[in-house]
Amino acid sequence: MPPPNTPEEGLVATTTLALRPFVRGEPASSAVDLRALEYEGIVDENLICPICRVAFVAPIITACDHVFCHKCIVQAHALNPVCPVDRLPLKLASETQTAPKIVHNQLDNLMVRCPNKSRGCSLVVARSLVDNHVIRYCDKTLIPCPHPSCEQSVARKDSGKGCLHYDAKCEYCEQVHQKADLKDHQDSQCRNRKKNCGLCKVEVVRHKQDEHMKECPEAETPCRFAPFGCTRQMSRKHLEVHARACEYRVVGPMGEQLAELRAELGVLQEKDRLKDRRIKFLENKGFPMPSTSSTDTMGDMSLSETPANTENAPYESRDQYFLSLFETMESKVERLSSALNEVEGRHSMMLFNETLPIKDQLTEIRSTMGVLGMHVRWLMNFRLQERGRVGTGSPNVPGSLTQENSNGSSLPRRLSDTLRENPPRL
Amino acid sequence: MSSAQKRISKEFQECTTSPPPGMTITLPSETDLHKWSIQLTGPPNTPYANGVFNLTLSLPTEYPFKAPAVNFATRIWHPNVTNDATGNICLSVLKPENWKPASRVKGVLEAVRQLLVEPNPDDPLEARIADEFRTDRAEFDKNARSYVAQYAKAGK
Numbered sequence: 001m002p003p004p005n006t007p008e009e010g011l012v013a014t015t016t017l018a019l020r021p022f023v024r025g026e027p028a029s030s031a032v033d034l035r036a037l038e039y040e041g042i043v044d045e046n047l048i049c050p051i052c053r054v055a056f057v058a059p060i061i062t063a064c065d066h067v068f069c070h071k072c073i074v075q076a077h078a079l080n081p082v083c084p085v086d087r088l089p090l091k092l093a094s095e096t097q098t099a100p101k102i103v104h105n106q107l108d109n110l111m112v113r114c115p116n117k118s119r120g121c122s123l124v125v126a127r128s129l130v131d132n133h134v135i136r137y138c139d140k141t142l143i144p145c146p147h148p149s150c151e152q153s154v155a156r157k158d159s160g161k162g163c164l165h166y167d168a169k170c171e172y173c174e175q176v177h178q179k180a181d182l183k184d185h186q187d188s189q190c191r192n193r194k195k196n197c198g199l200c201k202v203e204v205v206r207h208k209q210d211e212h213m214k215e216c217p218e219a220e221t222p223c224r225f226a227p228f229g230c231t232r233q234m235s236r237k238h239l240e241v242h243a244r245a246c247e248y249r250v251v252g253p254m255g256e257q258l259a260e261l262r263a264e265l266g267v268l269q270e271k272d273r274l275k276d277r278r279i280k281f282l283e284n285k286g287f288p289m290p291s292t293s294s295t296d297t298m299g300d301m302s303l304s305e306t307p308a309n310t311e312n313a314p315y316e317s318r319d320q321y322f323l324s325l326f327e328t329m330e331s332k333v334e335r336l337s338s339a340l341n342e343v344e345g346r347h348s349m350m351l352f353n354e355t356l357p358i359k360d361q362l363t364e365i366r367s368t369m370g371v372l373g374m375h376v377r378w379l380m381n382f383r384l385q386e387r388g389r390v391g392t393g394s395p396n397v398p399g400s401l402t403q404e405n406s407n408g409s410s411l412p413r414r415l416s417d418t419l420r421e422n423p424p425r426l
Numbered sequence: 427m428s429s430a431q432k433r434i435s436k437e438f439q440e441c442t443t444s445p446p447p448g449m450t451i452t453l454p455s456e457t458d459l460h461k462w463s464i465q466l467t468g469p470p471n472t473p474y475a476n477g478v479f480n481l482t483l484s485l486p487t488e489y490p491f492k493a494p495a496v497n498f499a500t501r502i503w504h505p506n507v508t509n510d511a512t513g514n515i516c517l518s519v520l521k522p523e524n525w526k527p528a529s530r531v532k533g534v535l536e537a538v539r540q541l542l543v544e545p546n547p548d549d550p551l552e553a554r555i556a557d558e559f560r561t562d563r564a565e566f567d568k569n570a571r572s573y574v575a576q577y578a579k580a581g582k
Contacts, residue, residue, distance in 0.1 A: 050528035
């Protein structure tokens with residue numbers, strides 16, 4: 001088997017492209033045939049293709065200013081290479097282009113009915129969105145049956161129920177239908193599908209009886225004011241009359257207010273409980289509250305003794321005054337601690353910011369040191385070799401070195417000695 | 427339904443709801459949209475007045491890219507219609523070089539009716555009738571009326 005993109009394959013692709021007279025503007029194949037759609041309302045005559053007499057699909061405008069569907073003009077041009085309206089000669093490739101955006105927008109905004117209308121979808125949607133609706137969302141779209149060995153299709157809304165392609169007997173007419181079609185059969189085909197409602201005598205579809213019972217004028221229904229105590233039950237059609245005269249009608253609004261008040265009460269109780277807990281917490285924190293009796297006396301005392309204080313702080317009792325003082329203190333402490341936190345944070349940030357460049361410099365210095373060390377080692381090696389050569393007694397040594405030789409120290413004892421004597425010239 | 431079928435059914439609907447004057451259009455077979463039958467009442471103030479003419483219109487499968495074919499099923503004395511059982515009509519819009527996909531059946535039918543009001547003796551199918559039309563108008567009118575009386579009586 002040849003690898004992909006072999007020359008032959010490329011050739012095939014180009015020839016098919018060349019065979020097609022015109023490829024530009026071909027819309028991506030969509031699941032919905034836009035020409036088969038039912039348009040809501042009357043489509044403007046200016047948006048209708050003169051060839052297929054339907055609102056344009058992928059409109060193309062010619063050099064002679066006529067607009068056609070892409071598919072239509074390609075088809076017409078293949079038979080006769082002229083403009084289908086004015087019969088002027090037309091070159092498809094060079095004398096046509098996609099119609100202006102405004103035309104596309106107008107077409108996109110046309111309202112259409114969902115193509116699954118016959119299956120019960122009543123959606124009316126902009127034409128540009130119908131594709132998405134049908135492919136992804138419409139409950140009535142037929143999709144392959146979820147059962148792996150079943151090859152039939154089923155509406156999307158039933159796809160979660162497993163394979164419905166088995167025979168089931170209609171409970172009203174004894175006919176056998178596939179389970180998937182049974183509901184449809186009972187809705188519109190079954191000869192026994194209709195029956196008269198036992199209460200109101202109106203003909204109803206049997207399997208929608210439950211829905212009918214919710215609005216049957218004869219069905220027994222409790223009074224609208226049942227929550228407020230009315231125990232009367234009667235057929236729906238009498239209920240309206242009864243409601244107007246029901247004794248509980250007056251109570252009704254009161255009842256609603258009562259419910260509102262109850263809800264408010266619940267909220268308040270909850271608040272109260274929270275407050276209680278807070279007080280208990282404070283008591284446990286080492287502020288033993290004076291007993292109730294003493295509080296009273298103390299309160300009296302403070303009231304009588306320091307009227308100025310009570311004016312500043314209109315508290316009911318001394319305890320509450322202390323409590324509020326305590327709370328303000330607490331909040332101050334909280335503020336202080338947060339300020340402290342902030343200062344700490346700022347300091348650590350500053351410290352960090354300053355240490356960072358120092359660290360950088362340090363690493364830089366370290367690397368420079370390393371480089372220097374390497375230089376030194378290389379130079380010393382160099383010097384060492386030179387010394388070695390001198391030691392063997394080369395005749396072409398400069399005078400200074402011969403002097404050293406005469407000193408008798410053929411080699412320096414330590415490497416650093418040489419460095420000290422002859423600092424390397426860098 | 428293909429787009430061609432869709433167009434044809436649309437045109438049929440259009441022609442039945444607002445037909446050209448004096449015409450009633452029906453489908454001989456409910457299943458075949460490509461064959462139409464038309465009943466045309468002769469336009470007033472012409473020798474064909476009060477005549478009832480049956481026409482057949484057949485739409486090719488390539489419609490609207492190819493022109494439809496219209497024939498008189500009722501015989502008629504007219505320079506542009508063959509004086510035989512086929513009843514071919516010489517109509518410029520139906521000629522292949524003149525047909526364009528943007529043309530519509532309704533336009534064709536209106537042209538057919540116009541041909542009865544104003545025959546075109548310069549482009550005749552029946553040269554004898556055309557000659558008569560040009561030279562002896564009274565004789566032509568008489569012949570045309572007698573054809574109407576013979577073949578195109580209402581209720582026939």
